[in-house]
Amino acid sequence: MFNKKLEKRLYQAFSNAAPDIKSTVIIDSAEQKDVRIVPMYTNNIRPLWSRFAAMAAAFAIMVSSAGLYLYHSEKAVAAAVQLDVNPSIEIKLNQKERVIELTPLNEDGAAVIGDMDFKGSSLELTVNALIGSMLRKGYLSELANSILVSVNSKDHAKEAELQERLSKEISGLISSPGFEAAVLTQSVAEDETLKAKADEYGITQGKAQLVEEIAAQKESYSFEALAPLSINELNLLRKQAPGEDAIHVTGRSSDKAYIGVDAAKLAALRHAGLSEADIYGFEAELDFENGRMVYELEFRAGNMSYDYEIDALSGAVIKYETEFEGAGQAPATVQKDGGRDNSGSASGQLPPAAAGGSPAAPPAQGSAGSPAQSSPGSAAQGSAGQAQSQTLIGEGSAKKIALDHAGLSEGSVQGLRCKLDREDGIQVYELEFRYQGWSYEYEIDASSGAVIKWEKDND
Amino acid sequence: MVHETFKSEEKISARALDRCISDVARNDQAALEELYMAMRTPVYAFALSMLKSPQDAEDVLHDCLISIAGAAGSYKSTGKPMAWIITIAKNRCLQLLRERGRCEELNETVHEAALSGSERMSEADRLILSFCLNELSDAERQIVTLHATAGFKHREIAALLSLPLSTVLSKYNRAMKKMRRYLADEVKDHV
Numbered sequence: 001m002f003n004k005k006l007e008k009r010l011y012q013a014f015s016n017a018a019p020d021i022k023s024t025v026i027i028d029s030a031e032q033k034d035v036r037i038v039p040m041y042t043n044n045i046r047p048l049w050s051r052f053a054a055m056a057a058a059f060a061i062m063v064s065s066a067g068l069y070l071y072h073s074e075k076a077v078a079a080a081v082q083l084d085v086n087p088s089i090e091i092k093l094n095q096k097e098r099v100i101e102l103t104p105l106n107e108d109g110a111a112v113i114g115d116m117d118f119k120g121s122s123l124e125l126t127v128n129a130l131i132g133s134m135l136r137k138g139y140l141s142e143l144a145n146s147i148l149v150s151v152n153s154k155d156h157a158k159e160a161e162l163q164e165r166l167s168k169e170i171s172g173l174i175s176s177p178g179f180e181a182a183v184l185t186q187s188v189a190e191d192e193t194l195k196a197k198a199d200e201y202g203i204t205q206g207k208a209q210l211v212e213e214i215a216a217q218k219e220s221y222s223f224e225a226l227a228p229l230s231i232n233e234l235n236l237l238r239k240q241a242p243g244e245d246a247i248h249v250t251g252r253s254s255d256k257a258y259i260g261v262d263a264a265k266l267a268a269l270r271h272a273g274l275s276e277a278d279i280y281g282f283e284a285e286l287d288f289e290n291g292r293m294v295y296e297l298e299f300r301a302g303n304m305s306y307d308y309e310i311d312a313l314s315g316a317v318i319k320y321e322t323e324f325e326g327a328g329q330a331p332a333t334v335q336k337d338g339g340r341d342n343s344g345s346a347s348g349q350l351p352p353a354a355a356g357g358s359p360a361a362p363p364a365q366g367s368a369g370s371p372a373q374s375s376p377g378s379a380a381q382g383s384a385g386q387a388q389s390q391t392l393i394g395e396g397s398a399k400k401i402a403l404d405h406a407g408l409s410e411g412s413v414q415g416l417r418c419k420l421d422r423e424d425g426i427q428v429y430e431l432e433f434r435y436q437g438w439s440y441e442y443e444i445d446a447s448s449g450a451v452i453k454w455e456k457d458n459d
Numbered sequence: 460m461v462h463e464t465f466k467s468e469e470k471i472s473a474r475a476l477d478r479c480i481s482d483v484a485r486n487d488q489a490a491l492e493e494l495y496m497a498m499r500t501p502v503y504a505f506a507l508s509m510l511k512s513p514q515d516a517e518d519v520l521h522d523c524l525i526s527i528a529g530a531a532g533s534y535k536s537t538g539k540p541m542a543w544i545i546t547i548a549k550n551r552c553l554q555l556l557r558e559r560g561r562c563e564e565l566n567e568t569v570h571e572a573a574l575s576g577s578e579r580m581s582e583a584d585r586l587i588l589s590f591c592l593n594e595l596s597d598a599e600r601q602i603v604t605l606h607a608t609a610g611f612k613h614r615e616i617a618a619l620l621s622l623p624l625s626t627v628l629s630k631y632n633r634a635m636k637k638m639r640r641y642l643a644d645e646v647k648d649h650v
Binding site: 002003006007008009010011012013014015016017018019020103104106107110113199202457 | 499500503504507513517520579580581583584585587588591603604606607608612613624625628629631632635636638639642
């Protein structure tokens with residue numbers, strides 16, 4: 001994520017540095033229309049000798065094709081296996097199930113492979129080593145336990161057999177008491193359009209197939225938004241259609257990285273100034289909106305219905321909406337983005353609080369977690385028009401939030417730095433620290449304490 | 460007129476660029492302008508990453524525009540027009556280095572003042588460019604530049620620079636880390 005921003009800055013810098021010589025060029029090229037520069041790798045003019053050589057080679061191959069059969073079969077790709085977790089790796093196998101080629105398809109994949117060389121090794125050994133590497137490097141863990149195995153082979157029986165075997169084997173490798181992995185297996189056919197799409201987004205064909213299937217399930221899902229998600233996240237979003245068996249899954253994807261429905265519910269209730277006893281008709285769903293995983297919650301209290309969108313990682317209130325559902329009175333709908341509201345204020349249309357005492361009015365300021373400002377029964381505060389809360393949580397709190405999120409203590413990390421900054425119009429704390437060869441970076445909303453961005457890298 | 464051009468400089472799709480080049484072969488003036496807008500930043504950036512001299516990079520940009528406009532007729536639609544364009548730019552850069560009698564990179568530090576070409580450049584721009592020119596190795600600089608300005612995938616960069624993919628990936632990572640650290644430190648110093 002940070003890389004993209006950096007690259008944007010770099011692009012901007014180059015763009016501003018590049019000269020504008022448009023007018024000169026157009027005049028020049030009009031004068032030089034006869035100039036024909038042939039690019040170095042043109043392939044329509046080849047020296048005569050190379051054409052002869054090509055013919056001779058083709059002839060030689062034809063004649064000795066019988067003798068080449070053995071050689072050919074060792075190098076011929078009989079099957080291809082793609083592994084996706086976040087790292088993407090493709091393994092090409094020959095008929096004897098020995099590795100011909102091993103290609104990383106993204107940066108994480110290259111990191112997993114490192115210096116290992118698997119040419120000629122058996123599939124079993126290779127998979128063992130790769131999974132081991134992923135576990136060691138943290139790509140597979142309690143928080144991200146899902147792997148996608150896509151098999152492609154012209155021999156369909158072999159395809160199915162490989163799928164089943166790999167599913168069992170990988171499951172066995174990853175799972176341990178208390179830690180169950182989710183292994184998704186599918187077969188992938190040779191499909192040019194799918195391959196093109198996969199290349200465009202820098203993912204494997206197998207993953208593209210999975211993404212396509214999920215994107216089709218919901219209007220709001222786009223291929224583009226889903227492509228960069230991990231297999232773990234994708235599997236959480238995926239709802240298995242009844243009778244569908246294109247993707248075989250063992251185990252369940254971990255949602256331990258997320259705060260859980262209960263914590264999300266708590267965040268919403270706190271924001272609304274309600275308690276568990278006040279509400280009924282509670283429903284929750286994990287979903288993917290605007291580039292992040294969120295819990296979508298809805299519930300009712302008294303005459304009001306509430307809809308909340310809670311960030312699944314940080315628990316921050318992203319969006320909330322309340323609607324009056326009594327008879328007769330005009331509906332007063334209040335809809336705001338938590339923490340950053342600049343839309344219309346909640347002015348005086350809210351009905352008196354529900355019987356039972358707890359105020360039903362949403363808080364005037366957007367700082368998540370603070371109780372409702374208005375006293376029961378009064379018209380809502382009109383001060384909701386203020387763009388930003390002036391009180392900041394302080395560096396100490398920001399540090400604690402970041403360290404808690406990473407599951408570390410202040411004493412155990414190195415190079416802890418915290419700085420107040422302004423990003424996209426709001427104030428944030430930017431933090432960084434290191435722990436056991438990993439470097440962490442955090443961006444915390446300075447008024448609400450929500451984790452806006454975080455990144456973990458191993459140096 | 461100048462400012463309008465830059466405001467509307469947006470990333471053009473491969474297919475549109477392909478079409479644009481065929482139009483240029485038919486002497487379509489508007490297409491020529493479009494082509495210019497699309498290649499201006501990637502070609503200049505890449506040339507700068509190879510030659511480290513803003514003046515040389517400008518010359519290469521100028522030459523490339525002319526030769527590409529001229530070669531548009533022999534371009535066979537490959538679906539990867541930017542790769543074709545950058546290859547031409549790369550060859551022009553190598554030619555320039557040979558003409559100058561140098562096959563290796565210049566080791567002189569490129570001063571920030573030398574980058575003062577355009578009034579559009581801000582302090583931040585100068586900072587990030589002088590970092591790239593002075594703190595990154597040649598390969599790192601070229602890889603990062605291609606990724607950020609020409610929109611190349613790592614695999615395409617590997618092919619163009621004749622490097623293994625894993626090398627490209629690790630150099631890219633290292634370069635971006637260096638950049639991030641450098642810029643963060645610079646901000647602290649300037650604050």
